[in-house]
Amino acid sequence: MSYPIVEKKELAPNTVMMQIHAPLLTKKIRPGQFIIVRVTPNGERIPLSISGWDGDKGTVRIIVQAVGRTSTELVRLNRGDSIEDVVGPLGQPSHTGQYGTCVLIGGGYGTGAIIPIAGDLKALGNKVIAIIGARTKELVLMEDELRAVCHRVEVSTNDGSAGVKGLVTDVLAEILKQEPVHMVTAIGPVPMMKAVSEMTRPLQIRTYVSLNAIMVDGTGMCGSCRVGVGGTTKFACIDGPDFDGHQVNFDELVYRQKMYIPYEKKAMELCACK
Amino acid sequence: MSGATSNKDRMQIPLQGMPEQEPDARVNNFSEVPLGYLEAAAWTEARRCLDGCKAPCIKGCPVGIDIPAFIKKIEERDFIGAARSLKKYNLLPAICGRVCPQQEQCELVCVIGKKGPAVGIGRLERFAADYERMSGLIEVPEVAPPTGKRIAVVGSGPAGLTGASELARCGYKVTIFEALHRPGGVLVYGIPRFRLPIDVIDNEIEILKKMGVEIICNAVIGKTLTIDDLFAEGFDAVLIGTGAGLPYFMNIPGENLCGIYSANEFLTRVNLMRADLFPESLTPVFLGKKVAVIGAGDTAMDASRTSARLHPEKVTVYYRRSREEAPCLPREREHAEQEGVEFKFLTNPVRFIGDDNYFVKAMECVKMELGEPDASGRRSPRPIPGSNFIEEVDTVIMALGFGVNPIIKETTPGLETNKKGVIIADPATGRTSREGVYAAGDIITGGATVIKAMGQAKIAARAIHEYLLSKASTVTA
Numbered sequence: 106m107s108y109p110i111v112e113k114k115e116l117a118p119n120t121v122m123m124q125i126h127a128p129l130l131t132k133k134i135r136p137g138q139f140i141i142v143r144v145t146p147n148g149e150r151i152p153l154s155i156s157g158w159d160g161d162k163g164t165v166r167i168i169v170q171a172v173g174r175t176s177t178e179l180v181r182l183n184r185g186d187s188i189e190d191v192v193g194p195l196g197q198p199s200h201t202g203q204y205g206t207c208v209l210i211g212g213g214y215g216t217g218a219i220i221p222i223a224g225d226l227k228a229l230g231n232k233v234i235a236i237i238g239a240r241t242k243e244l245v246l247m248e249d250e251l252r253a254v255c256h257r258v259e260v261s262t263n264d265g266s267a268g269v270k271g272l273v274t275d276v277l278a279e280i281l282k283q284e285p286v287h288m289v290t291a292i293g294p295v296p297m298m299k300a301v302s303e304m305t306r307p308l309q310i311r312t313y314v315s316l317n318a319i320m321v322d323g324t325g326m327c328g329s330c331r332v333g334v335g336g337t338t339k340f341a342c343i344d345g346p347d348f349d350g351h352q353v354n355f356d357e358l359v360y361r362q363k364m365y366i367p368y369e370k371k372a373m374e375l376c377a378c379k
Numbered sequence: 380m381s382g383a384t385s386n387k388d389r390m391q392i393p394l395q396g397m398p399e400q401e402p403d404a405r406v407n408n409f410s411e412v413p414l415g416y417l418e419a420a421a422w423t424e425a426r427r428c429l430d431g432c433k434a435p436c437i438k439g440c441p442v443g444i445d446i447p448a449f450i451k452k453i454e455e456r457d458f459i460g461a462a463r464s465l466k467k468y469n470l471l472p473a474i475c476g477r478v479c480p481q482q483e484q485c486e487l488v489c490v491i492g493k494k495g496p497a498v499g500i501g502r503l504e505r506f507a508a509d510y511e512r513m514s515g516l517i518e519v520p521e522v523a524p525p526t527g528k529r530i531a532v533v534g535s536g537p538a539g540l541t542g543a544s545e546l547a548r549c550g551y552k553v554t555i556f557e558a559l560h561r562p563g564g565v566l567v568y569g570i571p572r573f574r575l576p577i578d579v580i581d582n583e584i585e586i587l588k589k590m591g592v593e594i595i596c597n598a599v600i601g602k603t604l605t606i607d608d609l610f611a612e613g614f615d616a617v618l619i620g621t622g623a624g625l626p627y628f629m630n631i632p633g634e635n636l637c638g639i640y641s642a643n644e645f646l647t648r649v650n651l652m653r654a655d656l657f658p659e660s661l662t663p664v665f666l667g668k669k670v671a672v673i674g675a676g677d678t679a680m681d682a683s684r685t686s687a688r689l690h691p692e693k694v695t696v697y698y699r700r701s702r703e704e705a706p707c708l709p710r711e712r713e714h715a716e717q718e719g720v721e722f723k724f725l726t727n728p729v730r731f732i733g734d735d736n737y738f739v740k741a742m743e744c745v746k747m748e749l750g751e752p753d754a755s756g757r758r759s760p761r762p763i764p765g766s767n768f769i770e771e772v773d774t775v776i777m778a779l780g781f782g783v784n785p786i787i788k789e790t791t792p793g794l795e796t797n798k799k800g801v802i803i804a805d806p807a808t809g810r811t812s813r814e815g816v817y818a819a820g821d822i823i824t825g826g827a828t829v830i831k832a833m834g835q836a837k838i839a840a841r842a843i844h845e846y847l848l849s850k851a852s853t854v855t856a
Contacts, residue, residue: 321652324558
């Protein structure tokens, strides 16, 4: 089996949007789910959030940032190239429902994953506010598309080159002052998700985070992705990836994500893709 | 010549040993350890099988192979005939000859085994199957004329492969759905290559394809498509053979530290993803200097022997009961011991201790003693108060058994399971609570052996055939 890339667009340096033709797996996708890809025949399996899909065309959309060997090899592929393996949709769908006002926060390439969730929440009658966080203006992703499915979109950049100067939590703090918020979902780097959860915890606002743990099979078979949630161990692949942000042991997640860093460096050094 | 051999003479023939790679050599490779019989040894071993024996071995086999029949073919030097005789009952003899627990099944009840070593039935099975494969004279089983009916098989492990093959032979158009990127299930991700070479599995899968079976990888039934979707897409029946793919942990402190794996993860990284070849293969596996394997089943032996091949300083198996209760096959434990694996019995971890980077650096253990027999008939272990001690370890592999994967249960309304998530199926037919849905293998037992899964798959395939025949006759009537 191989899965052709039918569209590729550079969104920011080292960050691309790809549409992959994978008709079998587009039939059942729900917002919040992910796929696992294996780019080459000797490749590792890595999970990627789904940022959109088209059941008629049989395509699934991902946003990928070149970080390690596998993501770099993937980002270097072009339209017409194929990915060795794509499997999904995996994981539980997001907790969409009728909440009232929802704030969806996307950090970096995590912004792609909040688009389908925003669309669902809006269709269900919620007021949907999105916050996009990035280091600088050129890294602000998917803003126009997000505006189409949200009532309001705010941007924060570390350097102030776009939107509010500061972090997504600065914007969130403002919104929380302005109006009652009933649900928050944050998808992005762990420190961001942790900071958001800490901010909403005292306010008892329901907060979901999407955990990007290391996975192998993605179907509950290996336990590589186990995370501490509320004092018990969960598997991010089948119990998540979304969990109650107030219950997640983020520190453990960070440590576990770093487990293979020496190996990742070595694999990167040997990569023709550098 | 062979016809003239009396049973008295037969009983004088010693058990033919099977050559093996020496331990010093084999810990440096992932090639198969037992090298198989040569023709002369196979022929001699076959002559140990008594004439006119009542063959209790046939009943000892979960798939009911006519064991004396194939052994007599070997004695007649009709090795291809032996393989074909085996395949009437078991389509995967090269696999079963290697991984079946023969000492608990056919060889356990072997008549000459009462007075000495039993006939090496597994070794002979392997010999015949390998002979056929190496000869290139592999016969693709005959397939009945198409029935026009389609069957979905979920999972491509022992149950799925066997069920698919039986159903294809009956003339059904069979499609196997496999969640991983390569077919074979536990045979590929779980059982190490030094016990079951990959070409043996690939060969069986090629035969299935020649029989017209379609295999779709990267399809997680319950996620990519549900069981109901399969019926909606026109499948007439479904056979679920998804195995027991949910690793158990101990739920003790520190279990999520880096460097602690389930045996499933460790073995999948090495067997399926080839982490032993990193960085040529891009999946890494972390293995420190002191490896602890928790548990003493066959999976624990596979994990400890795989570890030994990645060259840590030390591999130790910790088991809470004693050597006698260890559920692994004795030959696997012997192989592990030969490869330098140490065993600490009556020892159980109670917590794991991490370093500043959240990697495991030690585990606290407690000494155990054996009390009264429990429900399994084995004496139940209990901790000896105050016997706690610290073991320095930097890699831990948990081989504590498996639960059942919840994905199909969660997404298939009306499919009844027990509290543990094991699909409830009629043992005589594999039939589940959903019409047209049958199940076989670890998904209905919660965890057993390759051969038992295959036996159940044969039963379920026959039941599916009967179900579809009776349905067809009702419709026409």
